Amino acid sequence: MSENNTPPPENNHSSPNEPAAENGRFNGFNGGYDFDIKSILKRAHTLSSQNNWTLVLALACIWATTLAIYLVYIDAFGITDIALLITPESPLTQTQQVMIELTLTFALAPLWTGVNMLAINTMRDKSVPVFSIFQYFRLLPALALASICVDILFTFGFTLFFIPGFYIFAVTTFTLPLIADKKIRPLKAIMCSIKMSNVYIWKMLQLYLIFLAMLVVVFISFGIAYLWIGPLYFNAKAVLYQDLFCIDQSSESDESSIKNEGLFNA
Template identity: 35%
Template sequence: MSQFNPQDQQVPNSLHQKLVQPNGRFNYIFLAKKAFRVLRQTFWPLFQACLALFFIVLGGALLLVNVFPVAVLTQMPPQQQVIIDIVSVLIFAPLTTGLSMMGINAIRGNVVNSGHVLHYFPMVLVLALAQLLISVMTQVGFTLLVIPGLYILMATTFTLPLIADKQLGILAALKLSVSVVNKHLLSFVVLFTVFLLLFLISMVSFGIALLVVMPFYFVVMGIVYSALFDNDPSHESVSKSQELVFDA
């Protein structure tokens, strides 16, 4: 696959003005309309990337069941469980980052294709470390109470895209993600509640509906990311990464 540098297109400040209302809350009507408009143009590559992720998850689950009987899986020693968790993070951290960046680049006007989901594997170590840190924090939150775990999961949602897009360090990306989410906390609570319900409804279809919900999710989060982080004067000190895009 050949590599090239896409045109670095900036998102106008008007995107922030249209999404974030004077009271600081999101304009959900604008968000939904723009998401559906962008999704019509980019659904196929996002669908293919989500389908690849779906089959990787399914294949990994089938492999585990074939290698380890169900009885062994339920009583697996912590050491083996840790190894499986680490391997999973090494695979899925760059893939989910790739999907997030596909949504972000679609909003920026850059051409995306399904091969872009593989773009961030060269950053696998830093992305995996960040994901492991988030996972530990989330598990601690769920151990204390459910709400702290859900909050951590929501507040850290932009950490991996910020590392990939802005080339921030793990702690800097984590801090910036939490700071921005806290600034619009109520809007994010509403947004994540809607997607949680959509994901739960998708389970009724044995996960098949996720292939539609997931592209929509990454486009919506791409809009929110671009509105909150692109061309924002408060983030001028953060340098843009030079993105390499793969031709599939």
């Protein structure tokens, strides 16, 4: 709380665990957040002790949906040798590949949003069932548009080199939760995620490099380690999201607004 003696206006603050949707102020834009990677991972591990298997089941729903979409298209395209799909001689044409990718983007954007929000709600001490991930299909147009834009940026970044692609992946990480949680328009959500991430860019990249290194463990374990690393990743994102985008009652001077048209004017 502010240390001055002036009483705060009524209903001007929400609790620290609630999103800052009402007044649009975000805690992290002032650069004062203590981005302690060790602490973030420790808190994410604590969250995993509460929701690990719920997140695993949610991720399993995404894997099953992805597989189902591929099987539908494989049958529609008359492909008989599935093994060829993972070889350079893939029977899919470029048009067919684009169709599959677009379908996956539209179908999975709400589900990925649901997984993110499931972890965020755990951070807020709210118990939600695994099938809550399906409720975000009502936001399908906005989520799909944002996902397509991010995919285009990501693909463009990787055509240049690994580092630009990795940077885009890291800085757009909050886009979908911002749309679902703050009801922000897709392009504004992308810009907000990028601006916030850039404030702490070196720490952000370090954190994501740690998870990238963990993928080696996933591959070595034939995917078994993902049962732990997957939930830890989403819980770490939830910790960051809650810390950066939600009201901090001790920060009276942070007037950064998501609805500010000059979002990039720094």
